[in-house]
Amino acid sequence: MNRSTALAAVPLGAARHFTGTAEKLLAAAQLILPHLEAGRAVDAQALRGAMETAFGGSDAEGLWDWKSAYDACEAAQILFLRKYGNTIFLKYADPQARLAAIEKIVGLMPTHTRRSETSQALQQFSTPAGLAYVAGVAAGFQPGERMLEPSAGTGLLAIQAEIAGARLMLNELAETRAALLDLLFPQVGVTAHDAAHVHDYLDPAAVPNVVVMNPPFSAIAHVEARMKDAALRHIGSALARLQPDGRLVVITGASCAPDNPAFTDAFVALQERGRVLFSAAIDGQVYRKHGTTIDTRLTVIDRTPADDPRHFPAAPGVAPDTATLLGWVLAQVPPRLPAPDTPPPSAPLAVQAMAARPVRPAATARPIAPTPVIEGVELAYTPCVEAVPDHGNLTDAIYEPYALQSIRIPGAKPHPTPLVQSASMASVPPPVPSYRPSLPAHLVGDGVLSDAQLESIILAGEAHGEHLAGAWTVDKTWDVVTAAPDDVETAVRFRRGWMLGDGTGAGKGRQVAGIILDNWLKGRRRAVWVSRSETLHQDAMRDWEALGQERLLLTPFSRYRQGTPITLDEGILFVTYATLRSQERAEKASRVQQIVDWLGSDFDGVIVFDESHAMANAAGGKSERGDQAPSQQGRAGLRLQHALPDARIVYVSATGATTVQNLAYAQRLGLWGGEDFPFSTRGEFIGAVENGGVAAMEVLARDLKALGLYSARSLSFDGVEYEMLEHALTAPQIAIYDAYAGAFQIIHSNLDAAMRAAGSNLNSQAKSAARSAFESAKQRLGPRATTVLFGSTQCRRRAAAPARRFQACAAL
Structure with missing residues (x-):
């Protein structure tokens, strides 16, 4: 046979x-x-x-x-x-x-x-x-x-x-x-x-x-x-x-x-x-x-x-x-068009998968830089079918050296700086994937993407190939998601997401750019990159350009006024959380609605939530001071996920969540209401993990890695030497600090009188905002002043140090 x-x-x-x-x-x-x-x-x-x-x-x-x-x-x-x-x-x-x-x-x-x-x-x-x-x-x-x-x-x-x-x-x-x-x-x-x-x-x-x-x-x-x-x-x-x-x-x-x-x-x-x-x-x-x-x-x-x-x-x-x-x-039916004289490209340009969106008027369309011709090749790797954690090689250290556990990528270069992962994470390998990303060949051969970064792109694609269990209905506000029978016409299935938890230095931005590029070369030429602030737009463009792509394809969302259509034919929309949370006002649709109108309800491209912990408290919760209302940023992030059930979601955060309640934004990981974890509701999940404490959070992270839904590496500090450097304040420096401190004491003592003189003492919100601004400025004074005063000692120490091939790093 x-x-x-x-x-x-x-x-x-x-x-x-x-x-x-x-x-x-x-x-x-x-x-x-x-x-x-x-x-x-x-x-x-x-x-x-x-x-x-x-x-x-x-x-x-x-x-x-x-x-x-x-x-x-x-x-x-x-x-x-x-x-x-x-x-x-x-x-x-x-x-x-x-x-x-x-x-x-x-x-x-x-x-x-x-x-x-x-x-x-x-x-x-x-x-x-x-x-x-x-x-x-x-x-x-x-x-x-x-x-x-x-x-x-x-x-x-x-x-x-x-x-x-x-x-x-x-x-x-x-x-x-x-x-x-x-x-x-x-x-x-x-x-x-x-x-x-x-x-x-x-x-x-x-x-x-x-x-x-x-x-x-x-x-x-x-x-x-x-x-x-x-x-x-x-x-x-x-x-x-x-x-x-x-x-x-x-x-x-x-x-x-x-x-x-x-x-x-x-x-x-x-x-x-x-x-x-x-x-x-x-x-x-x-x-x-x-x-x-x-x-x-x-x-x-x-x-x-x-x-x-x-x-x-x-x-x-x-x-x-x-x-x-x-x-x-x-x-x-007319006769066939004559075949073009030139052969077709090896990776033909993909259409948007029938995204139902309004036609953009040609008169308002903003021209963008022409898309470069990019040829992607399928990334070759060898699955290690027998990959199991080698408990015999685990040490007593808190961290273990990081290496690929489930696959081998021929020609891939190791990360420029050694990476480590916690011992608990090292004890389990990710599942053997089958997804093959498409990337320009030189990114692998030239080491633009390291083996660890390529693994992230593979695991993200593998996770995105599946949907969470169950069918759901979403209300018109995109706030309420309800379990539904499979035969309900309006029911949807949510595509599974993936979370990147690498620490500083592992190149999270470049990994995000690689995930978007893989989907770009497969025809999904619209993406959304959500991040904490507008200043990170330059970092995102740098990471995208590092992969050989046109940096101008990353367009800040702030260029489009609320209530106006987004006129990009293709590209990556860079969105800040502060902009995303803007609600409907004065007959202008919300910012979330504006993005959904551009992408279309059938969008199946990439949405990246960089610094995703900014969506903490997305579902509200309880604290020592009582009940907490859901944060506007968290609710906006959930609405975007609910409105686009087929989107490929990537969460990026080195901290993830300070408490388990703050993981409500990570809906696409299937932590509750699915088949991978034994929690039918978010409440059951939170209660179980809170009862288990830090150990339960570690087990959760390990289980997510075992399912191929989470990866967390950080730079190794092996060989790093620490030296405590003490700076003795001089009399002029003490006088400078005292002058700043005295100025803040005067403001503190007269803040209420200043507000009464300005007529803002009758507005409780204005009083609260003024006091908050003052306290914030006061807290910023200390670190900045001491950093400046300490600089002279730091410079003298570095100048006196012997020339070595290692780089000195100062934490101020």
Whole structure:
């Protein structure tokens, strides 16, 4: 038994099962083929006989099910078309005659009357052969070109491309179907990725000229709730992979239409990169043989920007049958655009994944620096499958030297300064990841990103590939999140987040830039970087530029007035927490709403909360002085996370939280209400950790690392020498300090009188603010004054020190 290429990542035992089932389905298809050749209908008795012969038993014995039997029927149609397709096309020059011949074969097949749980979960409704032919006509296959089918099913669309002489790129997530495709199309090399993210996973060099697809209408892999925009996500990823001027033909539910108000904005956004040429609804009777009568739609898109994104071709109506649909396609779908003279780039520019956002007026758009052409390559690393903590090498020290535990990255350089981690963190390795980031090759070879920093990018991508357990509803204010049944239409799934807890010197900013760059090269070209102050914008630009990127792509949010649209087509929005917390006022939307409008509710890019401990007390709590209201910054951060459930969240903080209550902002770690930790609510989590004290916090950090959700390293101080330097104040210095202290005493004694004279003593808030400003200035005086006074002694000490190759550092 040969192992399927599509099942390379599946455990060997499971792969053998799927491949064995696929081989039996192919055997059953070969037994069905003579019926089609003779023009005999394949009734239930004939189909049962073929399946029992191939599987060596009956369905009552559990050896096969009827949904698998229908897959065998579809495989038989593929075998028939491969054997007789060219003959039919040579005999009938008229496309309508060719369609009639194919529909005659379809009429011999049994009606699908039973479904499996897998087929229902993944919405496996294969394309009827007649409709597949019409889609092929709309695609205009050309010999030698590459055709991608992201959700290939059993291959009924792919066989049309093969007959036309195209080279196939097939992807199918369902294991048995993927193995069957490997047998039906042995020269292709089938992949088994989630088609909603197929652009992220395929080889960057594999760029199709045409895409033909029939994605699930409302199902997303590993998400139990129905997602009404599922088809748009599949289209967005496929369009990102398609070469410029290429063509995409997609079969969706009838409601997925430009003239449907629920999807109009998404199609407007799509037309900024791809022009909709044709869209027609199809009566549900076309799918009757495949077990459903749901109305569908055929849409044709060329990957070239529309002149007017809000203009769409007129819909011809609802086609009652495939013959009518074919007539419309022949009359209304224009010929394919000529292929560009130059070869397509290895990493094609990705479109935003159907973000439903308002069109930006061209007159107010601010030009930005042109995006440089960046080529990313998949980062190669070797998983250490047997990675376990080596307790025998742990010392009695508080900190242990840091090294990669679960992977090895060929060519990666160690961090410039040795790193350490606490002994408890060193005792557990992170899980072995499978995510492969895309980065420019020189970042690894030149040591721009160290091995520890590359590990962070890998672990973040691995965490972002999953969603938290459960379905949730979010109210209109984005404040209240409630558990919901999976079948609620408005329910959402939250994408898992990741936390970086490195200390000073580990290069947190460069790691953040690397995570954003990885997603940038995979087509997610909008990101948000939230930080503590505007002055850190320069540091963020420095880290982004260090990776070879244009620093002007980092745009401060302060450039956009509240209530005005953000006019960036792509880029990184740098936001401060103080700006983020601005509420709605004077009919101007809140700053959070402003960001959400720019990103779109379906945004799946990166949002970084740098210095995330600034969102402490996001949910309120209790203190020695009583109940504490939630902080405005914390609430704003949670609202942004709730409004964009599919965003890839990264928390960055060297301190994380001073108390467990301050971890309320880290909702995406799944610390409560999920499957990784035994706490159903935030209250249970806080109570358990508070009872455990510091030891419980250490265990929590260790468990998060073991789940691949947290990383915390710091610089090693091994070999550092400490010297206490004492400075004796001179008489003039004492006089200077006394003068400052005397001035503050005068202000302190007369502050109330000054406020009465200014008339502000009647306003309690003004009095409180004045006293707070005074005390803050007084507290700043001491450290700054002593630092200045101490400088002379420090300079003399350094000048007298012997010349050594080590750097002297002073803590003032």
